[in-house]
Amino acid sequence: MGQKPAKNLKDAPVVVIIGGGYGGITAAKALDAEFNVVLIDRKDYFLHNVGTPRGMVDTEFMKKLMIPYTALLKNGHVVKGQVTKVTDTEVHLQGQETPITGFKYIILATGTSYSFPYKVPHSEAQDVIPQYAEIADKISKAKNIVCVGGGSTGLEAATEIACRYPETKVTIVHGRAKLFDDGTFKQAFGDKLEEHISRGFPNVTLIKEDRLMPVEADGGEAAAQAKYVEPAGGKVVTQKGIEIPCDLLFWCVGARHNFASYEEHFAGAMERNGQLKVDKFLQVEGHPKVFVAGDISTAGPWGTVSCAETHGHCIAASIKLDHNGSAMQAYKAPKPMNATQLGTTMGAGCIPGPMGTQVVLGHFMVQKLKYDCFASKTWQTLGHEGLFGEKPVEGPDAQHLQNVLNMSEEEAEKLAAGLQVQADGSVDHT
Helix, strand or coil: CCCCCCCCCCCCCEEEEECCCHHHHHHHHHHCCCCEEEEEECCCCEECHHHHHHHCCCHHHHHHHEECCCCCCCCCEEEECCEEEECCCCEEECCCCCCECCCCEEEECCCEECCCCCCCCCCCHHHHHHHHHHHHHHHHHCCEEEEECCCHHHHHHHHHHHHHCCCCEEEEEECCCCCCCCCCCCHHHHHHHHHHHHHHCCCEEEEECCCECCCCECCCHHHHCCCCECEHHHEEEECCCCEEECCEEEECCCCEECCCCCCCCCHHHECCCCCECECCCCEECCEEEEEECHHHECCCCCCCHHHHHHHHHHHHHHHHHHHCCCCCCCCCCCCCCEEEEECCCEEEEEEECHHHCEEEECHHHHHHHCCCCCHHHHHHHCCCCCCCCCCCCCCCCHHHHHHHHCCCHHHHHHHHHCCCCCCCCCCCCC
16 A cells, blocks of 8 residues: 655654554655655555545445545555554554564554444445445435434534435434533534524424433344444433434444553553643653654644644654754644534534634535535545546555565565454454
8 A cells, every 4th residue: 555665765764653544644744755654554545534424425425535545655655454552662463473663753643433434444445335335225214313412523414414315304412502612612603503504404403401311222232332323113312301203323422542552551641531641742751752643642632633634744843853853843733623514505614813813604615615525635635636536556565664664574565465454343443
């Protein structure tokens, strides 16, 4: 999943990046010209999960969200593997006896796991579309659908369904009194979204300040904890006693940090939720050559694409400075911004304005900015010319991997070809 090196970096330091999400690919691209970069991800494709709420009702659109890593790096390598354990000096891979060593820097960017269909457990691209075709079919046949969570994911999922199937009744269950009322954004943003739901989607009901009682699913407890739920009896009940007809339920809350690979060695720097404590340079506390990007970093301050990308740029800049013997660059958090689409017609955004203010955007601007959920832009970010613009490239050069990582020829060939990873979603999605 890479190209043969475009330049000679024989004596350049090695940087290992674990996790090929938004933070990982940003750092990898920024370091590729000067370092021997090896990015490890458990998938053989990049999932642009910003667009998955639309992908769950449109399988053809879903294909735009699965992007090959093949054009990302000109000199380094993206390899498929399951990282089982990380230390300051070793990276252990499932199916590989000898750990990876010899790197100067390591970047942890393992991200979060989230309920399907917003993220997926599949490591092979070929297994993804059939799952989305299955859920799209179930959505098309359901009469009553419930989405739990009133953040961007829940709102976008609910309104994509409502927009595609105007006869389907969709209910959003939100635990707070208002949308986006935690102080991050001016309240006018959440209020505009709520007004747009009321005005533009007569088949959507928003229930606030309430939660669901435990859900009994057809198929028992295991089914109730699965990627989506088909409730027994065709209904769910809230804590306040509201009975909601429900053929299909989606959990749009509950992201879980992927920490299994680092929890043993970095236990002293880990928060209870699995995030890693970092200093002002985004280094793990007490581990000066280990950096953290994305959702698993306590630097945050939000689990967004813009934060992950800012982490990646900052870490890459600091690694370059440190390697040259200069003082590193302190992390400066981006200002909060959000663009939430409501189907293909409505929505609102909130962006930084002058003098510390925030500006609320209307649906026209949000729909124009996010017409394809930034899919085309993300293909270009990964080195392609545009949607499906992949050029034929050679796979990773096993000889180069062998030299860079000081591996045996056999191990390098296996890694270049891509290692098998655990098939289910019970492990870290690294």
